[in-house]
Amino acid sequence: MAAEGDLGLVLDCERRIVNAWPSPATLLVDDWVVRFAGGYSGRANSASPLKPGAELDEATLSLIEELYRSDGLPPCIRLTPLVGEATLAMVKARGYAVRDASFGLIRSLADIEPSIEPDLQIEARPSPDWIAGVAARQSGIKADADKLAAIVDAVRLPAAFATWLVAGEPVAFGMSVAERGMAEIGSVVVDPAHRGQGLGRRLIAGLMGWARAMDCRQAYLQVDQTNAVANRLYGSMGFHQLYAYETRVLDLAG
Numbered sequence: 241m242a243a244e245g246d247l248g249l250v251l252d253c254e255r256r257i258v259n260a261w262p263s264p265a266t267l268l269v270d271d272w273v274v275r276f277a278g279g280y281s282g283r284a285n286s287a288s289p290l291k292p293g294a295e296l297d298e299a300t301l302s303l304i305e306e307l308y309r310s311d312g313l314p315p316c317i318r319l320t321p322l323v324g325e326a327t328l329a330m331v332k333a334r335g336y337a338v339r340d341a342s343f344g345l346i347r348s349l350a351d352i353e354p355s356i357e358p359d360l361q362i363e364a365r366p367s368p369d370w371i372a373g374v375a376a377r378q379s380g381i382k383a384d385a386d387k388l389a390a391i392v393d394a395v396r397l398p399a400a401f402a403t404w405l406v407a408g409e410p411v412a413f414g415m416s417v418a419e420r421g422m423a424e425i426g427s428v429v430v431d432p433a434h435r436g437q438g439l440g441r442r443l444i445a446g447l448m449g450w451a452r453a454m455d456c457r458q459a460y461l462q463v464d465q466t467n468a469v470a471n472r473l474y475g476s477m478g479f480h481q482l483y484a485y486e487t488r489v490l491d492l493a494g
Contacts, residue, residue, distance in 0.1 A: 247292045250321050250483050252422060253344055253460045255290060257283060260417035260424040262394040267307070272296065274304055276311050280387035282340060282487045283462070286316035295324035301334070305490060320344075320485040336488035343471070345479040346460040349423075354453035360446040361403045366392040366415075370401045374413045377429040392427075400450045404430075404443045412439045416447040416459075423451030425461045441473060 258266070263275035263284045271294035277284035287304050296304070305315040316339070317331050363370065371392065375385035382388070392401070397419050404412035414428040425447050430440045448459050463470050465484065 246482060247321060249346070250344065251292065253346070253482065254288060254320060254322060256419045256422055256424060259397055259419055260395070261426065262391060264390045264394065269300060269304065274307060276313070277391055278387050279313055279381055280384060280391065281382070282316065283318065284391060285313055286318045286487060288318040289320060289322040292322050293324045294322055294327070296327045296330070298330065301330065315490040316487060318485055318487050321483050331488060334490065336490050339487050339489045341465045341484065341486045342462050343465055343481050344460065344462055344483045344485065345474050346458055346482045347478040347480065349448060349452045349456055349459055352448050352452040354449045357442065357446045359405050360443065361405060362400045362450060364399060366401045369410065370403055370413060373403065373410050374427055374429055377431055398454055400447060402443055402447055404439050406434060412443050414443050414447055416451055418451055418454040418456050421455065421457045423454065423456040423459045425459055441477065444477060
């Protein structure tokens with residue numbers, strides 16, 4: 241969880257995430273955002289609190305559950321440090337199981353200088369090749385290029401869709417979205433045949449340089465707590481943990 245003094249910064253990140261990774265369908269329910277993206281990605285298909293101490297009463301939680309069931313999705317709640325204690329206890333008591341746990345990481349960009357990497361191609365909109373390249377290097381539902389396109393095509397803020405080229409071949413991909421002095425970095429994937437060569441690090445550094453050129457003061461991202469390789473990489477690049485959260489789901493038969 242986050243320290244009390246960090247809740248404002250957590251809120252800054254969580255509100256921006258809604259815009260940086262937009263779902264095709266989004267509802268505001270009291271102090272919560274409820275999002276639907278056909279099951280592609282946890283944060284795009286979950287209910288998240290958008291205010292410190294945000295609570296849900298039993299009737300409102302039942303409504304959210306029915307909305308997900310009607311969409312053929314398991315009800316899903318992100319338990320970030322913004323969730324109220326009563327709702328936290330109710331979600332656990334209702335039988336929601338942990339699907340995954342993530343860290344929210346952040347770093348200052350004060351030491352970053354915008355630079356030009358000749359092998360880094362950055363586009364303002366997601367091209368069909370970028371979407372296909374990201375999808376082809378993922379598994380499960382994240383290999384669905386159409387569902388990915390539905391999300392990234394909806395980005396309306398300044399964005400960078402990055403492709404790293406080796407001898408003209410696209411081998412690594414990532415994106416960043418800038419909003420009011422902060423930039424999210426995400427969708428970083430490297431072709432298996434080119435891993436271990438530092439390309440992910442260079443691509444992320446390039447995206448941070450782009451964010452600095454966009455007058456962003458901070459970069460933030462989310463990473464699975466069990467992804468030791470990614471956590472080591474981000475730590476070595478100056479990112480530190482701002483908060484931790486769980487994504488919990490309720491079985492469709494529940």
